[in-house]
Amino acid sequence: MIDTNTRLPAPPRDLLGGAGLFLDFDGTLVELQDRPDLVHPDAELIRLLARVGHALDGRLAIVTGRASERIVSMFGGTPFVIGGSHGVEFRWPDGRTAGPELPAGLDDVMAEMRAFAAGHEGVIVETKPYGAGLHYRMAPGAEAEAHALAERLAAAHGLHLQPGKMMVELRAGAGDKGAAIERLMGEPPFAGSRPVFLGDDVTDEDGFRAVEALGGAGILIGPERETHARYRLDDVTAVRQWLARATEAYL
Incomplete structure (x- = not known):
């Protein structure tokens, strides 16, 4: 755990070499809104994630508190792996899905x-x-x-x-974003890569701990705070700029 007195550096440009990339959605790729239904990915983000996924040979996943079906509807399909509902349900680009039973109550x-x-x-x-x-x-x-x-x-x-x-x-289910990353790292195309996870919320700390334990790195988005992340970016704009620069060498 890194305390608030330690200023985290920006992630290096070559961090994604050989990496499997896991991205939170709200507050990381898109700005937070008062109403979650007002959030929509813009054309620039859709193009950016397509380039990132291509550069990483498909090792790209959105790990989010949102339902996976909502991410599918916003992006017009499943162009990457989705760990939805804080990592208790999954969708893969080949059409596979997995999730717990619906809670009775x-x-x-x-x-x-x-x-x-x-x-x-x-x-x-x-x-x-x-x-x-x-x-x-x-x-x-x-x-x-x-x-x-x-x-x-x-x-x-x-x-x-x-x-x-x-x-x-x-x-339903007691999964979290860290458990979702651990699961995906055990199967293609992520197996054998080094995980990198970007997130802004306290719910993303599970993901930061997981990638740290797997030899990877977390990137905190937003103000300095106590965190298991190794690097930090200021905001959504900085995330997009870094992703664009970090994947240029692999296209």
């Missing part, structure tokens, strides 16, 4: 979350195939109540609770 959870959102202006419920999220970015005063509700529902229905940036999520 999910309908009841959704009903209580929607009732809570109806009584708290600005709170949004995000539906996911294996769970649901409460977003309170537009209602920060609802944070304590949202977390209390999520904790109660998680205990009542045996769901995994996952806090995030101005949101809290309940889902």
